[in-house]
Amino acid sequence: MTVKSDEGDVLLDIRSLRTRIETLRGVVHPVNDVSLQCRAGRTLAVVGESGSGKSMTFLSVLGLLPAGGSIESGSVTYLGREISTASPKEMRRLRGKSIGMIFQDSLAGLNPSFTVGEQIGDVVRHHENASRSQARERAIETLGLVGLPNPRERVDYYPHQLSGGMRQRVMIAMGVALRPRVLVADEPTTALDVTVQAQIMELLDGLRRELGMSLVVITHDLGVVARYAEDVAVMYGGRVVEHGSVRQVLKSTNHPYTEALLRSSPRPDASVAELDPIPGQPPNLLAVPPGCGFHPRCHRRDGREDCTVQIPQLRALSPTSQLTACHHAEEMVMQEVST
């Protein structure tokens, strides 16, 4: 089941993806029956806590799973071509060129002993058979594209000569140097100051428009989601639990987990008298609760049996509403209408 939307061509289509990782303590499924679409020119936000599977979904797509990890079932197509079964060599060609990825920690992502120009140029030379000077020109051009002042001079800087915000821009430059059609940004602003956060998100949003990319933002920041995303997928315990437009999910949620997340977050624009914490811990993948993964923490379960037995499937309550994976979503909607 996927969200119906006519806008933008589907570039990346993930269907019923299930990923397994063999660990010393047993097999875990960090991604379970996940379906998502990335559309040209649109921004999809994937929201969830640690262990929700939001990063693992896209690491699976890009063939970057940690040792012992593999796709167990499901399909991933890029421009109609199946890539979940592609060879490592084909995946290398695809990564960066078709699907770019930006990781959270900009300091860890850059090699301290090479200039930023060499590192961006490497990406270009690896994929495009370009000469050193061509690669360097492309690096300068891309650094300008991501708003680094004085790119012709800064191309010869080492990472330590740049501030945190500028390093993050270099990481983005590496991600878009080959002008990919899909750009996945994994927690792009988490470690940054609010003012720099805003700059980086505006930059990514501008690049999406300018290059007509499909942007995927993996985040736990609901404020970033509200401002930049068109579509939202909320993940919990390896599954998508709610999926729809940003207004549907944030303004009239049909899933108790999304509701609980919103109620437990303080807001910068209003005084919230009392937060409603979600009890317990995010789920442990080694011991996923039976039935609905959220049932041990759910404030709406009310002792019901089916929540602990049957895994709720994503479904739309009406032809125009978002998808939700809750057995009792109708009840939530009824209450919203009555209050």
Add this chain to the structure above:
Amino acid sequence: MAAETAEAPGAPFVAGQDAVLRVENLSKHFRQRKRFGRPSPVVRAVDDVSFDLARGETLGLVGESGCGKTTLSRMILRLIEPTSGKVFLDGEDVTRLEGRHLRTFRQKVQVVFQDPYASLDPRQKVGASVGEPLTNSGLSRERKLEIVHETLERMGLQRGQARLFPHQFSGGQRQRIGIARALSVTPQVLLLDEPVSALDVSIQAQVLKLLRDLREEYGLSYILISHDLSVVRHVSDRVMVMYLGRIVEIASKHDLYTAPRHPYTASLLSAAPVPDPDVERVRERIQLAGDPPNPVNPPPGCAFHQRCFHASALAEKLPDDEVEVLADGRRVPGACARLQPALAPGAAGTRWSACHFPLENEETAAITA
């Protein structure tokens, strides 16, 4: 480099006799290592900071990285020595305490660190960590163990868990252990350094709620350092904003969030996204240009003038001889580029800000709307 400063009109003290902590003109200047005999520049990490903390109050401290939040907190904890200025606890000057007196002081001011993975010794049982601040208390072993168990239980953990190691706990539980360790000596002031930044959203609310309850129960006063403006708004009574080592604004939470007077505060608030698409899509946002300036070589005048939206807007209306043109071609009022503004109170005597042209209510209404 000695910047000219406008005449200081006192300090933003509000608590009077009721102050549990008082910081007067505190500065920390670091001298960088000499390179090849050349004179080394001085970094004014914290520069002439004064404020006080009322009993039972929570003072939020916000600012970008490098603004001096951490250096300030380390001086309050007496982990580093100030270059000048004084710290008073309960009216007593603690800036130069040594030996036994310093050890007594340490029981009264405690700290909770950001990263619950790094701040607990992985080879020490949790009970030993929590009991460590009690080492010099002179209490019997049994009494100390009792305190450890009681504190852990108050944090929502079980007494049996004192025998476990940190890796056996989740991030949220570890942060509770960090709080338990700070509270085992029943301090008066608790310094919270990004206490929930490393935690998942659903766990953040649990810890914030716990902190709020503990403040009442233990009669604590908090200094909360955070870059998360939502968290600060939720927990604080008053909020202090720092920029490049100095206080640029200090006011009650309500005033600061609804009517900031300093353009930097307004920029910070405007940068924080709101989890509501209807609000967020129509909101005008102030985009700050560039990064905070290098503290080794701070700009003359107001440290913020090179990034200030308000200064450039004001310069539009001024005659050419009252305007300074910056290196990047931007124009700002001459005062902003030449004279460092002093922290001064507004008309009502509250809401202190360090700006030559503080924002008026109608100007901020447009920003915070």
